[in-house]
Amino acid sequence: xxxxxxxxxxxxxxxxxxxxxxxxxxxxxxxxxxxxxxxxxxxxxxxxxxxxxxxxxxxxxxxxxxxxxxxxxxxxxxxxxxxxxxxxxxxxxxxxxxxxxxxxxxxxxxxxxxxxxxxxxxxxxxxxxxxxxxxxxxxxxxxxxxxxxxxxxxxxxxxxxxxxxxxxxxxxxxxxxxxxxxxxxxxxxxxxxxxxxxxxxxxxxxxxxxxxxxxxxxxxxxxxxxxxxxxxxxxxxxxxxxxxxxxxxxxxxxxxxxxxxxxxxxxxxxxxxxxxxxxxxxxxxxxxxxxxxxxxxxxxxxxxxxxxxxxxxxxxxxxxxxxxxxxxxxxxxxxxxxxxxxxxxxxxxxxxxxxxxxxxxxxxxxxxxxxxxxxxxxx
Amino acid sequence: xxxxxxxxxxxxxxxxxxxxxxxxxxxxxxxxxxxxxxxxxxxxxxxxxxxxxxxxxxxxxxxxxxxxxxxxxxxxxxxxxxxxxxxxxxxxxxxxxxxxxxxxxxxxxxxxxxxxxxxxxxxxxxxxxxxxxxxxxxxxxxxxxxxxxxxxxxxxxxxxxxxxxxxxxxxxxxxxxxxxxxxxxxxxxxxxxxxxxxxxxxxxxxxxxxxxxxxxxxxxxxxxxxxxxxxxxxxxxxxxxxxxxxxxxxxxxxxxxx
Numbered sequence: 001x002x003x004x005x006x007x008x009x010x011x012x013x014x015x016x017x018x019x020x021x022x023x024x025x026x027x028x029x030x031x032x033x034x035x036x037x038x039x040x041x042x043x044x045x046x047x048x049x050x051x052x053x054x055x056x057x058x059x060x061x062x063x064x065x066x067x068x069x070x071x072x073x074x075x076x077x078x079x080x081x082x083x084x085x086x087x088x089x090x091x092x093x094x095x096x097x098x099x100x101x102x103x104x105x106x107x108x109x110x111x112x113x114x115x116x117x118x119x120x121x122x123x124x125x126x127x128x129x130x131x132x133x134x135x136x137x138x139x140x141x142x143x144x145x146x147x148x149x150x151x152x153x154x155x156x157x158x159x160x161x162x163x164x165x166x167x168x169x170x171x172x173x174x175x176x177x178x179x180x181x182x183x184x185x186x187x188x189x190x191x192x193x194x195x196x197x198x199x200x201x202x203x204x205x206x207x208x209x210x211x212x213x214x215x216x217x218x219x220x221x222x223x224x225x226x227x228x229x230x231x232x233x234x235x236x237x238x239x240x241x242x243x244x245x246x247x248x249x250x251x252x253x254x255x256x257x258x259x260x261x262x263x264x265x266x267x268x269x270x271x272x273x274x275x276x277x278x279x280x281x282x283x284x285x286x287x288x289x290x291x292x293x294x295x296x297x298x299x300x301x302x303x304x305x306x307x308x309x310x311x312x313x314x315x316x317x318x319x320x321x322x323x324x325x326x327x328x329x330x331x332x333x334x335x336x337x338x339x340x341x342x343x344x345x346x347x348x349x350x351x352x353x354x355x356x357x358x359x360x361x362x363x364x365x366x367x368x369x370x371x372x373x374x375x376x377x378x379x
Numbered sequence: 380x381x382x383x384x385x386x387x388x389x390x391x392x393x394x395x396x397x398x399x400x401x402x403x404x405x406x407x408x409x410x411x412x413x414x415x416x417x418x419x420x421x422x423x424x425x426x427x428x429x430x431x432x433x434x435x436x437x438x439x440x441x442x443x444x445x446x447x448x449x450x451x452x453x454x455x456x457x458x459x460x461x462x463x464x465x466x467x468x469x470x471x472x473x474x475x476x477x478x479x480x481x482x483x484x485x486x487x488x489x490x491x492x493x494x495x496x497x498x499x500x501x502x503x504x505x506x507x508x509x510x511x512x513x514x515x516x517x518x519x520x521x522x523x524x525x526x527x528x529x530x531x532x533x534x535x536x537x538x539x540x541x542x543x544x545x546x547x548x549x550x551x552x553x554x555x556x557x558x559x560x561x562x563x564x565x566x567x568x569x570x571x572x573x574x575x576x577x578x579x580x581x582x583x584x585x586x587x588x589x590x591x592x593x594x595x596x597x598x599x600x601x602x603x604x605x606x607x608x609x610x611x612x613x614x615x616x617x618x619x620x621x622x623x624x625x626x627x628x629x630x631x632x633x634x635x636x637x
Contacts, residue, residue, distance in 0.1 A: 048570050064575055
């Protein structure tokens with residue numbers, strides 16, 4: 001058992017870290033304040049290959065593995081959780097299912113533009129009345145000749161505001177519950193697709209969270225992803241992989257806050273000593289670091305299992321749960337170590353605290369993760 | 380055209396440095412490593428030249444050091460190097476610049492490189508000797524501390540940084556060796572697709588025994604942290620008198636007021 005990153009993964013990590021230090025860290029505060037990731041940064045991340053890291057080279061991906069992807073999302077999220085989730089939702093939730101369930105023709109048509117970041121991907125599952133109960137969606141589809149006609153609404157769509165390529169879920173008959181759900185690839189510039197709003201949020205403010213109305217949207221029949229009725233399975237499988245991305249995002253947020261808290265504890269003097277001389281602070285640092293390292297081990301393990309094509313369902317649920325709870329814990333303690341300064345925007349840990357919370361909620365709430373894990377234990 | 384870029388993996392300068400047990404090098408257990416900053420300018424300039432010439436030149440990256448050195452080599456390959464030579468030497472830190480340069484020259488002699496790029500110096504040892512000794516051993520024209528580089532029809536024109544902010548321009552015939560300084564260029568980030576491509580590039584492994592070895596000319600006797608000094612000089616008293624004292628010190632001990 002070897003817990004060291006390979007030389008190739010170290011080269012990757014160092015390269016991504018260098019990019020993040022120079023290109024993302026200096027503007028992370030601005031991204032939060034302006035509720036917007038500048039297009040120039042999206043383009044730079046695309047040029048770096050961040051938007052197709054684990055997709056094969058034949059579809060213009062970088063051809064790396066899941067562990068590389070986890071490292072990319074982690075390193076980016078250390079500086080900016082909004083940019084981290086842009087990559088995660090795009091790669092895991094749009095490129096991922098098209099690659100896994102798409103036909104060769106679909107992959108050739110949609111993946112190169114996604115993998116090179118020419119268009120940004122998103123995943124349209126959640127609806128006002130269907131969150132954790134994803135089988136209860138009520139957006140409908142019906143076949144008309146060579147087209148499917150979609151009607152309904154979607155909310156909380158990460159990256160939706162880019163109007164790129166979406167993987168959309170709709171039902172042929174709501175009474176069939178999850179068995180009636182099918183998945184489609186949709187160009188969000190299609191007529192009938194209307195953005196109702198981009199939400200204002202507690203955290204990850206640079207990331208779009210979009211509500212859509214779908215009014216008789218016609219999409220070609222060839223855009224059906226997988227078989228009719230297979231949609232629920234596609235959604236669950238996709239979220240399973242996506243949890244590794246969110247765990248990596250949460251891990252990065254926690255590490256970013258920890259780095260700042262550790263440095264601050266050495267600089268800040270009270271009672272004539274740096275506050276890191278106080279055991280009250282030392283214990284906090286030890287607890288924070290332990291949670292980070294535990295989350296990292298599980299996240300990397302889940303990624304390695306996926307790379308090895310082994311079952312990783314429990315591990316992806318566990319790493320998402322562990323890392324997100326580490327993120328909320330570590331960011332909260334990072335503020336506490338900073339004292340009053342931590343509450344001030346300039347010290348950035350307050351942003352990380354706000355960014356962390358969502359990781360306990362999206363890609364399956366942590367309550368859903370516990371259901372997933374216990375189901376496996378008891379099956 | 381055949382290009383050689385010599386790089387070194389050095390400790391990250393933000394690491395905590397402590398002398399090792401026998402006080403001849405750093406204790407490496409606490410150190411993180413990265414490519415020597417000046418060597419990044421060397422790699423970047425070589426890749427820019429390759430691009431200028433439509434991809435024709437072949438860039439070989441060479442580095443001497445232990446197993447971990449491969450990380451720096453892979454970065455150089457991901458930046459655009461074509462192939463690499465790793466001279467695997469776990470005792471690299473005991474060799475003086477003469478020995479290191481001799482090993483490089485011994486390898487390069489049979490390869491007839493047209494142009495060799497190195498960093499101006501390493502960030503850890505900082506001798507700034509290896510490049511110029513290699514040039515001397517191979518009989519190459521040589522220019523150091525480049526802040527500008529251009530190539531046209533067999534002639535290299537370089538801009539050099541001289542003392543006092545003065546720049547100098549020199550022209551060199553090939554074959555030549557140049558050493559690169561901060562300000563020459565902005566090294567590119569290795570992109571993910573290029574990191575992937577670098578995995579497939581050849582890294583030939585050599586041992587010092589396969590190269591003609593020279594005896595050392597300069598042996599490191601000891602390295603040590605400087606003795607801790609007192610906490611600086613604190614000026615006190617009436618403000619006008621403080622200013623006068625400060626002016627006096629600046630005039631006497633520094634160049635800022637000359």
